[in-house]
Amino acid sequence: MPFVRFKKSLRNIKQESLHRAPHRVGQWFKWLAPGLFVKRWLLLSAGGVVLVGLGLAIWVKLTPIFYALQLIQDIVGTIANVVPNYVSGPLVLLLGALLIFWGQTRTVGSITEVLRPEGGEEELIDVLLTHRRLHRGPKIVAIGGGTGLSTLLRGLKAYSANITAIVTVADDGGSSGRLRREIGVLPPGDIRNCLAALASEEKLLTELFQYRFQAGDGLVGHSFGNLFLTAMSEITGDLERAIAASSQVLAIRGQVFPATLSDVRLWAELADGRRIEGESNITKAGGCILKIGCTPAEPPALPKALQAINEADYIIIGPGSLYTSVIPNLLVPEIAAAIAARCKGGKTPPIPCIYVCNVMTQPGETQGYTVSDHIRAIDAACGQKLFSAVLVHRRTPSEKSLRRYAQENSHPVFLDRDVVARLGRRIVLANVMDEDEETGLVRHNPQALAQVLLRWYGRAHV
Incomplete structure (x- = not known):
């Protein structure tokens, strides 16, 4: 028996060696x-x-x-x-x-x-080859805010290290709003999400940055990530330097910039005549938004954000809440003008620019909206055409998800092809949705979304 076991061990070692040798x-x-x-x-x-x-x-x-x-x-x-x-x-x-x-x-x-x-x-x-491949990837500028932008970045970082996220600073609710009122810093919430999404150790960092204190005088409700960025802002002098320093500490793949360093506050005019002040109040108002703007009316863009747009190979707008995450970035006139110039071309060839439409409508912002309504809202807010294509999810969510969202007056965004075509946009149809079987929640799948966007870029770039 010992001799048989010895022969078996030798055979296993030999087979393992044969498998390892080609590798x-x-x-x-x-x-x-x-x-x-x-x-x-x-x-x-x-x-x-x-x-x-x-x-x-x-x-x-x-x-x-x-x-x-x-x-x-x-x-x-x-x-x-x-x-x-x-x-x-x-x-x-x-x-x-x-x-x-x-x-x-x-x-x-x-x-x-x-x-x-x-x-x-x-x-x-393998590390060196991956590093080389990622740093040869296209220069991508992603514009938005909220969970939509961080979801997109989570997928894009597998294809390129040359990613720039331009993030709204109009948030005035929750932990970000409290820090904004009490300390006077720009809201760090959306920036925190983007930094975590681009980090190498994303899972652990996301858990750390999203951790909310459950006890402590003045700490309850605050996320660790918001406090971290606020402390960095105090140490470095402003939010731009704080983000740069945090990016080095967290070893993120890409860079994150606020659209502006101005203290921007959103306002919206509703169909019933009300004028709502504050980003967090617009959705709560529950009306039909006719016009959106900000105070100050024309905030200056962050120069590095403009530089990133001017050097970009590819611009992606969205996904995210239309009026409170996507459009606020485009209310910075220099940002909108730079995107339009790159999309249309001129001194340089035009580059691919695409808008990622939401899967579901959002109560208080886009109830009843079709794909063309989303496009028209962006065109109206900017006064010009910023993108040439729109990515729309192909498959309808399950009955369970539809019932869940119907209770909140939310429904799938309807694709009105003829109207979108008249608006001069190409339609990119793809299955890019994740659906939670237990809760019925619908979200974009980071990997599927990034794969479709990069495949379209490859075709449009040729």
């Missing part, structure tokens, strides 16, 4: 992949070895080198006499190649052990 060889050959700049440095190192040997020979006037070469020549000659050169030559070459491979593998293994994150299983070469 290891594949990992080695990845180092020769284009774009890593490894091959040129290996050749440069080999040239350096030759030059060092030549320099040493010249320095010592070839005296010891001569005898060493003579000895090597005698040994090689003896081997060639015993073993034919067409056999001994390839064997020596193979031995040399194996020694080089062994040395490089040990070196890379030592570096990997130092650089690999604790508990990580990914090989260093």
